[in-house]
Amino acid sequence: MDFSDLGLAAPLLRAIKEQDYQEPFPIQQQAIPAILAGSDVLGIAQTGSGKTAGFALPLLQQFQEKQLARKRYIKALVLVPTRELALQIATVFQGFSTHLKRRVKTLAVYGGVSINPQMMALSGTEILVATPGRLLDLVDNNALHLSEVEVLVLDEADKMLNMGFEDEMRRIFALLPKKRQNLLFSATLAEDVKAIKAKLLRDPVVISVEAQQEENQLDLIKQVAYRVSPERKGPFLRYLIRNENMEQVLVFVSSIRNANNLVIKLNKNGLEAMAMHGDKSQGARTEALRRFKTGKLRVLVATDLASRGIDIKFLPFVVNYDLPRSPKDYVHRIGRTGRAGAAGEAISLITPEDEHHFKIIQKKMGKKVEMLTSDDADLQGF
Ligand code: AMP
Numbered sequence: 001m002d003f004s005d006l007g008l009a010a011p012l013l014r015a016i017k018e019q020d021y022q023e024p025f026p027i028q029q030q031a032i033p034a035i036l037a038g039s040d041v042l043g044i045a046q047t048g049s050g051k052t053a054g055f056a057l058p059l060l061q062q063f064q065e066k067q068l069a070r071k072r073y074i075k076a077l078v079l080v081p082t083r084e085l086a087l088q089i090a091t092v093f094q095g096f097s098t099h100l101k102r103r104v105k106t107l108a109v110y111g112g113v114s115i116n117p118q119m120m121a122l123s124g125t126e127i128l129v130a131t132p133g134r135l136l137d138l139v140d141n142n143a144l145h146l147s148e149v150e151v152l153v154l155d156e157a158d159k160m161l162n163m164g165f166e167d168e169m170r171r172i173f174a175l176l177p178k179k180r181q182n183l184l185f186s187a188t189l190a191e192d193v194k195a196i197k198a199k200l201l202r203d204p205v206v207i208s209v210e211a212q213q214e215e216n217q218l219d220l221i222k223q224v225a226y227r228v229s230p231e232r233k234g235p236f237l238r239y240l241i242r243n244e245n246m247e248q249v250l251v252f253v254s255s256i257r258n259a260n261n262l263v264i265k266l267n268k269n270g271l272e273a274m275a276m277h278g279d280k281s282q283g284a285r286t287e288a289l290r291r292f293k294t295g296k297l298r299v300l301v302a303t304d305l306a307s308r309g310i311d312i313k314f315l316p317f318v319v320n321y322d323l324p325r326s327p328k329d330y331v332h333r334i335g336r337t338g339r340a341g342a343a344g345e346a347i348s349l350i351t352p353e354d355e356h357h358f359k360i361i362q363k364k365m366g367k368k369v370e371m372l373t374s375d376d377a378d379l380q381g382f
Contacts, residue, residue: 001023001024001029002023002024003016003021003023003024003028006024006028006029006032006033006036007032007033007036008032008057008058008061009061009064011064011099011100011101012057012060012061012096012099012100014099015095015096015097015098015099016053016057016096018098019095019096021053024050025049025050025053025054025209026049026209027043027045027049027050027051027054027207027209028050028053028054028057030205030207031043031051031054031055031058031183031205031207032054032057032058034205034207035054035055035058035059035062035181035183036058036061036062038181039181039203039204039205040181040182040183040184040200040201040202040203040204040205041055041182041183041184041204041205041206041207042184042186042197042201042204042205042206042207043183043184043185043186043207043208043209044185044186044187044188044189044206044207044208044209045185045187045207045208045209046187047156048335049209051155051185052088052089052092052155053092053096055078055153055155055183055185056089056092056093056096057096059076059093059127059151059153060093060096060097060100060104060127062151063075063076063104063126063127064100064101064102064104068102068124068126070148071123071124072122072123072143072144072145073145073147073148074125074126074127074128074144074145074146074148074149075126075127075148075149075150075151076126076127076128076149076150076151076152076153077128077130077135077146077149077151077152077153077172077176078127078128078129078130078153078155079130079131079132079135079152079153079154079155079160079169079172080129080130080131080155080156080160081131081156081159081160081163081165082110082131082159083108083110083111083112083113083131083282083285083286084285084286084289085155085156086108086109086110086129086130086131087108087110087286089108089129089155090106090107090108090129093106093127093129094106104126104127105124105125105126105127106125106126106127106128106129107121107122107125107127107128107129108129108130109122109128109129109130109131109134109135109138110130110131110134110282111131111133111134111137111282112281112282113282113283115134115137115138115141115143118134118138118143119138119141119143122138122143122144128144132160132165132168132169132172133165133168135168135172136168136171136172139175146172146175146176147175147176147177148177149176149177149180150180150181151180151181151182151183152173152176152180152181152182152183152200153183153184153185154169154182154183154184154185154186154196154200155185156185156186156187157184157185157186157193157196158186158187158188158190158192158193159187161190161192161193161196166192169196173199173200182200182201182202182204184196184197184200184201184204218331218334218335218365218367220344221334221335221337221344221345221346222344222345222346223334223345223346223347223348223367223369223370224345224346224347224348224369224370224371224372225347225348225349225350225358225369225370225371225372226347226348226349226350226371226372226373226374227350227351227352227355227371227372227373227374227375228349228350228351228374229351229352230351230353232374232379233321233349233351234262234265235379235382236349236374236377236379236382237251237262237266237319237321237349238266238269238271238382239377239379239382240319240347241271241298241299242271242382243377244317246298246316246317247295247298247316248292248295248297248298248299248300248315248316248317249298249299249300249316249317249318249319250292250300250302250315250317250318250319250336250337251273251299251300251301251302251318251319251321252301252302252303252304252318252319252320252321252322252324252333253301253302253303253321253322254303254322254323254324254325255303255322256275256277256278256279256303258321258322259275259276259277259301259302259303260275262275262301262321263275263299263301266299266301269382271298271299272297272298272299273297273298273299273300273301274287274288274291274292274297274299274300274301275288275300275301275302276288276289276300276301276302276303277302277303277305278303278305288300301321304324304329304332304333315336315337315344316337316344316345317337317344317345317346317347318333318334318336318337318344318345318346318347319346319347319348319349320333320334320346320347320348320349321349322349323348323349323350323354323357323358323361327360327361327364327365330361330365331365333346334346348369349374350371
């Protein structure tokens with residue numbers, strides 16, 4: 001199947017080509033025609049499935065045909081749990097908008113940064129990608145009206161609910177017009193997601209791609225583990241980065257403290273690194289991610305929390321400097337590499353204390369990971 005079989009207009013097909021997408025992913029094959037036909041959609045899918053393009057492309061197609069929205073009356077609302085996801089999704093919309101007949105403006109708004117620049121930027125926005133709290137702040141400030149929203153997208157709805165946004169979501173729903181199209185995306189169909197589904201969706205087209213994608217993705221990732229003593233972990237990581245010619249690597253640690261310490265050590269040894277964790281300001285997190293994504297930063301050191309939902313294209317290496325506690329987090333971490341069909345390598349550093357836990361992780365994942373020794377590495381000078 002080709003993108004041109006999905007009913008998309010030429011300017012969008014041109015932008016897709018420029019992104020180097022060869023063919024539509026399963027979720028796109030199903031979601032794009034359904035959304036273009038005006039149906040509600042329930043998508044059980046995770047980051048990495050290609051869901052963003054699955055809703056961005058048909059929305060842009062619908063909106064380019066329409067009249068420009070009234071000032072400060074947005075036409076589509078994409079609600080997301082985190083700032084990083086908001087920025088990422090807005091970038092996808094903007095990337096696909098370049099050749100449209102009529103410019104359709106997409107903006108991301110999120111908390112943790114000053115509200116004034118966002119109020120100014122709202123002018124002319126038709127598609128708004130927002131975290132719930134900041135969206136309500138903007139509504140309360142009269143900077144924005146939701147009464148003409150035609151399409152509502154809830155992305156990572158399960159996470160939004162897990163993060164405690166339920167009250168905000170309900171307040172937002174009450175501000176929307178009754179007649180609209182609803183698209184709900186979630187990695188799981190937990191009870192609270194089912195409740196939202198029952199409340200919002202009319203006769204939805206149900207699309208589920210979760211299992212298939214996860215498995216395929218794991219198969220693409222080369223996993224190895226090195227036995228290493230705790231005191232050799234730092235030098236061995238630096239050795240790996242240099243010896244394996246890692247141009248870029250995402251390194252996971254178990255705590256904010258470890259992240260900060262590791263970054264200091266890496267920088268001291270001439271490897272440019274930045275940390276991303278919950279204690280960093282939003283500005284610092286966005287900047288670290290931007291530098292990493294644009295290839296200006298070689299090593300990004302992150303905690304699990306900070307990494308959720310982050311999509312970094314074609315990342316070749318992920319290192320588990322500290323093992324995560326849960327097998328789920330392990331799979332999630334290594335899934336940062338080998339995204340969207342590209343091969344990647346995940347390397348775990350295993351101390352004697354980690355051995356037992358690592359066995360459990362492998363068992364839960366249903367895959368055995370090759371164990372290598374780090375003893376042969378001459379760490380002198382690293
Ligand atoms: P998402 O699940 O929307 O976060 O997308 C995951 C990744 O897949 C992103 O890096 C997209 O750029 C990429 N992607 C989405 N659709 C396609 C496609 N049809 N072909 C190749 N890459 C894609």
